[in-house]
Structure formats: structure tokens, C-alpha cells
Amino acid sequence: MDIAVAAGIKFKQVDNSIYVANGTNVVSSQKIEITIEERPIKGRVVDSKGLGIPGATVLIQGTNMGTATDIDGNFSLDIPDNAVLIFSFIGYEQQVISVGNQSEVNVTMAEDLSSLDEIVVVGYGTQKKVNLTGAVSSITSKELVNQPVGQTSMALQGIAAGVTVTQRSGQPGSDGGSIRIRGVGTLGDSNPLVMVDGVETSLNNVDPNEIESISILKDASSAAIYGARAANGVVLITTKRGVEGVRVNYNMYAGFQVPTQLPKIVGAIDHMEMANEAFTNIGNDPQYTDDFINAYKAGMPSDQYPDTDWQGITMANSAFMQNHNLSVNAGSEKSKLFASVSYLEQEGIIPNTSFNRFNLRLNSDINVSERLTLSTDIFLRRALQTQPSSGTGYVFHWMRRIPSNEVGILSNGLYGEGWNGDHPLARAKDGGLNTNESLDAILNFRLKYKITEGLNAEVMYAPKFWNPHNKSFSNITQTYARDGVTPTHFVPQRNSLSESFNREWYNNIRAIVTYDKTFNDVHTLGITAGYQQEDQTNLWISAYREVFPLPQYEQINAGNRANERTGGAASHWALQSVFGRVAYNFDERYLLEGNVRRDASSRFAEGNRSGIFPSFSAGWRISEESFMQDYSGLIDQLKLRASWGQLGNQNIGLYPFAAFMALGGGSQDYSFGGLNAPGAALNSMANSSIKWETTETTDIGLEFNLWGKLDVSADYYVRRTKDILLALNIPQTIGLSAPFQNAGEVVNKGYELMVNYRNKVGELNYSIMLNYSDVKNEIVDIRGIENTGLTVNREGYPIGSFFGYVDEGLFQSQEEVDNHADQFGNIAPGDIKYKDADGDGMINDRDLAVIGSPIPRHTFGARLNADYKGFDFSIFLQGVGKADGYLYGQGIMPFYEGGTVQEQHKDHWTPTNTDAAYPRLAWNQTNNEQNSSFWMRNAAYLRGQNIQVGYSFTEAALAPLNIQGLRIYLSGRNLFTIHNFYEGYDPEAPVSNGGWYPQMATYTMGLNVNF
DSSP states (O other): OHHHHHHTEEEEEETTEEEEEESSSOSOSSOOOOOOOEEEEEEEEEOTTSOBOTTOEEEETTSSOEEEOOTTSEEEEEEETTOEEEEEOTTBOOEEEEOTTOSEEEEEOOBOSSOTTOEEEETTEEEEGGGOOSOEEEEEGGGTTTOOOSSGGGGGTTTSTTEEEEEOOOSTTSOOEEEEESSOOOSSOOOOEEEETTEEOOGGGSOGGGEEEEEEEOSHHHHGGGGGGOTTOEEEEEEOOOOSEEEEEEEEEEEEEEESOOOOBOOHHHHHHHHHHHHHHTTOOOSSOHHHHHHHHHHOSSSSSOOOOHHHHHSOSOEEEEEEEEEEEEEOSSEEEEEEEEEEEEEOSSTTOEEEEEEEEEEEEEEOSSSEEEEEEEEEEEEEEEEETTOHHHHHHHHTTSOTTSOSBOTTSOBOOTBTTBOHHHHHHHSOEEEEEEEEEEEEEEEEEEEETTEEEEEEEOOEEEEEEEEEEEOOEEEEOTTSSSEEEEESSSOEEEEEEEEEEEEEEEEEEEEEEEETTTEEEEEEEEEEEEEEEEEEEEEEEEOOSSTTOOSGGGSEEEEEEEEEEEEEEEEEEEEEEEEEEETTTEEEEEEEEEEEETTSOTTSSEEEEEEEEEEEEGGGSGGGGGGTTTEEEEEEEEEEEEEEEOOSOSOTTSOOEEESSGGGOEEETTEEEOOEEEOBOOOTTOOOEEEEEEEEEEEEEETTTEEEEEEEEEEEEEEEEEEOOOOGGGOSBOOEEEEEEEEEEEEEEEEEEEEEETTEEEEEEEEEEEEEEEEEESTTOOOOSSEEOOTTSOTTEEEEBOEEEEOOSHHHHHTSOBOSSSOOTTSEEEOOTTOSSBOSGGGOEEEEOOSOEEEEEEEEEEEETTEEEEEEEEEEEEOEEEEOGGGTSTTGGGOOOBGGGGSBOBTTBOSOSBOOOOTTOSGGGSOBGGGEEEOOEEEEEEEEEEEEOOHHHHGGGTOSEEEEEEEEESOOEEEOSOTTSOTTSOEESSOSOOOEEEEEEEEEEEO
16 A cells, blocks of 8 residues: 555555556556455354344445345355455344355354444434434334234334323224324324325234334424424334345234123112112102012013123123234345235124234335336235124113113023113124225335435335225114013114215325435435325215115115115315425534425415425434543443424315305205205305414433443423314304314423333343333413313313313212202212302302313333243233223213113212212212213223243254244233223223223234244
8 A cells, every 4th residue: 555655546446346546647548457366155144043134234344345145144255365244234233253264154143232223214214223313213023013903003002102002992993093192282183194115004004014113203303304294293114125035924823802891780689779779869669669579589580580691692702813924025136025915803792793804015126227226015905894783882882781680682582672672782683784895005116216326316106095885784673572472672663774985096206316425434414305296086975775675685776765865075185295304414423404394285275285394403422422432331322312393284174274065955955835955055164364283393302322231212392283273253143154263272291211221141131111201281272262061172271171070079968968059950968069169059060170181191111021042021011100081971870861780889878888989879860960070080000011922943943844933922912901990991991981892802822934
């Protein structure tokens, strides 16, 4: 090199050639090639379990020459003598090996206990985790794939700080979770934007086996590049892609589901005795005489003296569930393919309730040339949900409402009378079906072109097709009197069929240019600029007919045309966007980033269609400063970051700015000569001045890593949503319903903490994850609107707060009743006492107040993973530290509208049981049925979300079977729940009359095989 400097020449390596030139001019017009002797080397890269690591990088030190391992971890490479190889892969510690004279090098890579080098997917690109300046939670496929969930959204529950997932139902196909990122930000649609490989879709459409990683963008700096749809956060899903080599994977689990909680309903004798008490407490004669009760005891159970367990005859004890996934990786240097086929089946615990889903995914990448890459993704999905035509809510409501002294099934097998024709088993089993079939298809075509070093362009076209079909046939069920012969109720009076077809076509065109360059080894500049255009068309048509003489022919033309109805409509929306990002870092110490997006939406009138959403963020990697080098063994990473930005929300309906005429039907029809004539009317006012709901977020975060083993991330944020659309009051003399106006404001303030600790002791590897978040939601301004009902929106309180009377316990004496304010109906000791808030001596609407909130606070998750010599164990706990729940009506109120009671109601007030959980029994009395804090309960809980034990066979044991890997496991989900909510009810669905499909515990056995 000294000779070269003295001679004033320079060298440039291009591939395997070295070109020589002087400082300014080329020495010769001919290339001077120096041949470097090379020799081949091969080997394999495996993990601690001996499984090959596909896609690991093998690089010759000091050069840009290298290769990647194939699907089995094998590699081959030509190297010069005395080469040094660098082996690296995300999630594993880098290894540097001097080859010497070896012809084969096999490497076992140790898992990196720190996640500093993790690559995280962000909006329209990727970044190193250490260089992120926004609040992003990253989830890998390992955390998802073995969770036995019917809907993928539930796999996110408790797994990331600031992300709240709430499951309101355990019904197959409807057991997904509602996702809220950093609280509820608006009075309207609070769902986050979900993107799968750059296409907006539902998270529940994707099988967990197809997912490579999930990134959750929580603050404005990370999400602003999605602009108009990012106000509620963004969930980015990247699916798996092919690598070199061939591998076949088969994953499955099968097991059963059982309800986590069920209320216990009293038997026939208890019902009658408690009913008598309720009757006498209001001054009536007992409903049942002692002689009748004694005869009942002697004759039960029989058709004349039934003791029906309505839950027992309607529900099964368990329901079968299975999931199968077969994936194929096949690839060469030129082309790669990932193919996945999955099937999920869930049975329900009541008749005619089920869900099944079939997914097919083909992701392919072709290197057309050294600069041009073509990617083609195909996703097909078919899902079918079945339930009784009456709905599962009807079935669960009535099985918990009908007294046990009513006949369910007669001894001759016919349906008993039920209760005035309501019969949950008859309606579920023979009352007809409601089926929802969905066909989905997403195509994703991408061309990537490398213009020059660091400068790349990408064009994408991704159409999406959705074709749901709903069909509901309500069949007639016949019930009989206790003599087993006399028909009683014919429900419904006429059978009927309702059927609808929808078609949705979505276009998504996107073009992106990216530039990424490092100057002088310290200045790194990244620029992203893009254009996107989206539009969607929806069409639907429906038909309805009654009276089907042959009910087995469930087709529209088989019904009577006397009362037939048809309907249909179409809608369309479009969004046009430009966006950009500039990221700069100096020596990977000082980090700056700016994002901006401009969206133009058809959902707003001209003049208000465009919105600009900027964000700025900065980070300081303190650990990279020279004064921190003495602490490098202790603090491997210390970063302070801050961000500010604005996000939009266009999910406000399609055309809320426009006035529409109502055509035909309802009050706009006219009568001429006794004949009905369709008319038209303007029923609602419009406001063309409405604009975007805008969310402004400020975030401050701190991240650090200690000893290379402990990762900690903490954030504090303020999220303020302005210009929320509200229908403000207008004079009734206008004669039209109120238009929407930008008037509301909501603020969320909260903090998050995420802790990950990873270590190993000998052959024992273990990790502990803890996350905690708290968010306080408050309505700042809704222009003084004060609506009423069980849940309300009031200034100064959370969205959807509970509203009712404040209870002061139960009256304990007649004197206490006489000295208290007047309440509802006939009051006696044992009734609920309400607070007279205004002191006027009367309980009325002026005494109503906000009494609680169902929005979860203090959410947390904890996971322990460990593996030792092939055995692995994991336990995952999840919960909510603060939330209120509310049951009403038949769900919890004794003898509500004549219904039955539950076992827990035996703890009711009597003169000898004054410290009771429930009021005195009183038949159809209104005082105790008011909305009040008495019926509100603490809905905080700790749940055993998932416990799993598995064993992975060694590679040596599997070699004779030509199997690369085999793991078997046992798993339990929702195994236990610790709470102080009502007995028999799950605290996660806390606002109901009790008629919801219960949450389910799942017990499965699973198998993972790699060929």
C-alpha cells in the first residue's frame, strides 16, 4: 500500500477484479486485472438446537463478498487464502472465524440476549431498532404461531405495552378482539389501521403461521406517514417469504374449548320458594302453595313436575377445535417461493354454531436481473360462520331466563312449552340457520428496481376483492303442553328467508423512491418519497320472502311473494396521497426524522378534501458518546427520544358532508285514492364545511440495555384529538335531523413500560417479559351535550362512561326508609338506597351522575419462557388493573320482568341477613332495577392467558426419518381468571344483560414438523 501511495495510484475492487488508476487519470485504457487465488469452502450454520438457520449472512471480512445460507442453513463460497468469515443473523450473536486451511466450517450460533440489532418494519421500509425515534412495538412470529386462537387479533392480547385487546364474545368466528392503541381517541371509529404487506385488510384474515413479524406504530412520528387513517395507530404485518433451498413445514393443533364462566341458575324448588318470598314481600299471596310445592317435590322430575336445567339441555360441555397449516419454502438464487395452506375449524357449544376458515397464500420473488426484482403475492380466503337464525344472544338470554319449573323436553322427545313460546333449544336446533360466507382475494404485484447504489424505486399494484354472502332462514318451531299432545306455540307464525350479497373491489396503486447513503462514515441520510392512490366500490343486493311451504328448499323463489322485499345500493370512496420521510443520523448517535403525508379524500367536500399530517422526532444514543465507553460492559444501549406529530381520521362515513333524498318507504310515501305512492324527502341537514378529525401526539421515550441481557423501554405521551364530528342540537322547527359538525375534543394521557430479560445458565435458556401501561381518557369538549342512558359521553369524563344513581347501600329499617328522599315505587327495608345528590328530598333525573368507566386502565402482561435440553415451557399472564363492569336486566337482577334467579341471589337481604350482596326479593318492582352504582362491579382481572409445555426432538434422533425438526406440545389458554366480578360471568365483557356467548378456555395438543 505504501508503494501505491508513493506512485500516486489507486485501486478499486469490482466483483473479483481490481482496477488500478492514478489519482486523476486512468493509467491505461486497458483494464489491469490481478487474479487472486481462491478456493471453495462449505459449511452449515445452526442454532443451539442443531436446526439450520436459513438466510444467515456469511461475509468475507474486509470485503463485500459473501453469501446467505439456504433453507437448511448450508452455504458454499469461494474464498482467498487465510480468509476470515463473519457469520451474522438477526437475533443471534455475530461470530468471526478464521478459516485457515479448512475446507468446511460448521457454526453454531448463540441467541443474542439483546435485541439491539433487530430490524423493525416501519411505514414503507425498515429500520434498525437502535435507530428508531418513534414508539414502535415489534412482535415476532415465534410469539404468535403456537397460540390456539380462532382470530389472530387475540394473539396480540397482553403482548405489547400500550395495546389493549378486549374480547367481548367467545362465539366461533366472532371471538376476535377489539384493538385499541393508547386508549380510545374518538367518539366514532377507534380501530387502528391494519396493513398486511402494504395492503389494508383485517388482522383476523391472516393465519398466525403466515406471519413473519408485526410492528405496532403507536405515536405520530412512526404513524404519520399513513396520514388520514393513522389517528388510532397502525398495525403492520409482514408475511413470510421464500429463501434458498427447499423445506416443508407442517404445524397443527387440536383440542377442545369449554366456557370460562357460567352463571348457576336455581332449580325448580328454589325458584318457587324464592318467587313466593318475592310475592309476599310486595304484599301479594304466594304464587305457589305449600301443597303444590310438596307435590312437586314428590313428582319431580317429570313432564308434570319438571326440573329443567336450561343451560344443560341447550349447551354442550365442550366444543372441538383444530388448526392445520402446511407451508413450503422453495428457492434458488434467482427465484424464491413461500406457499402456505391453512385450515381452521371451530365448533360451538350450542347447536348449529361453528366457524371454519381456509387460507391460501403464495408469495414469490424473482430476480429478473441484477437490478430488477418482481414480487407476486396471492392470498385467497374462504370463511364460513354458522349460527342459529335467532342469534346466539337470544339462545343464551333465554336459557338463563326461563324458570326451571318449565318443561324443556317432554318424555316423548317433543319440545315442551318453554316460556310463552320462547325455547332456546328449539330455536337453536330447529329454528333455522344464519350463515355468513366470505370469499376474499388479495393480489399484490411489486416491481423493485435498483437505480444506482443506495437509490431504489418500487411500484406496487394490489387489488382486493371481498364477496360476503349472508343467508338467514327462520324456521317454525312447535312446542307442546305437558300432556305431550296439545300444541301450544307456533314460533314464528311464518317462516322466512332473508338473503344478501355484497361485493367489494379495492384498488391500491403505489410508487416509492428511496435513497439511503452514508457519507464519510458518519453521516447517514435516508429519503423516502411516494405516491399512493386508492379507491373502493361496494355493491349490495338483498331479498326477503315469507311462507315457504317446503322449508327444506331454502331459496328465495320457493317463498310466497305476498310480502317480499328487495333492496340494493352502491357506494364508492377514493383517497389520493403523497408522502415522504427524511431520516438523518450522525455517527449513529444523533438521530433526526421527519414525516409528512398529504391526503385528499372523497369523504369531504371540495375545499376540505385535503389534509397535511406532519411529524418530527429526534433521538440521542447517549451510550455511543465517548464518556459512556467506560460503562460499555454495563450499559450497551441508552437512548433518549422525543416526537411530535399530527394524524388524521377519515372513518366518519362515506359522504357526511352531503344532503341526500330518501326515496320510497316510511314517512315520505303518499296515499292517493287509497293506494300507496312512493315519495321523496330530505330528512337530514348536511354540512359541507366538515373536515378531518385530527389527532396530535407528543411522546417522550427512554430505552436502555443493561449487561446485554435486560432491555427496558419507557414512554410518556399525550394524545389529543380535535375536531371530532358531533351532531349538535338544532331548533326542532327546522324539521330535519342535525348535521355533523367539527366540535369535539378528547385527550388521552398515559405511560408505558416494557421490560425484557434474557439469560442462560448452562443449557438452560430463559427469558422474562413484563409490560405495563396506563392511559387516562377524558372528553375535553363536546359543546355541552349531555346525553342520558346507561353509557354516556360527558365533558370531564371518559368516553362511554356509566351513568346512573349513586347507591348508598340497602335500607336496613323502615325508619331509614321514612327519613330518606322519596324513591321509586313501594320502598321497604332491603331495597337499594340512592343518594339525593341535590338534596331536594326526591330521587329523580337530577340525581343521576357518572359512576364509572368500562375503558381498561393499568393493563399488563407477563411471560416466562424457558428451554432445557429440548424441553420448553412458557407461561403468559395478562390482565387489567382497573376497569368497571356493569350487568343489567335478566343478567343479574332477581326476577327481572318475571324471569328466574341465580344461585348467587340466595345471598339476598332478609331481616336476618342484612349484610347481603343483593336486595330483598321483590316481584317486578322498579326501584331496584334502576341504573345505579349498585349493579356496577370491579372488572379488573388477572388471567392465565397461555401455558405451554413442549419437547423438541434432537436432529440425530430424527435423521433416520428424514425430518429436520419435530416439536410436540400441550397448551392451555384462558386456564384461570382471578377477579371480583359477578359469579359466572367473565369480566372481559362487562356491559351486558348477560346474554353473550361466554369466553372460552382452550386445551390443545400441537405438533410442529420440519421436513
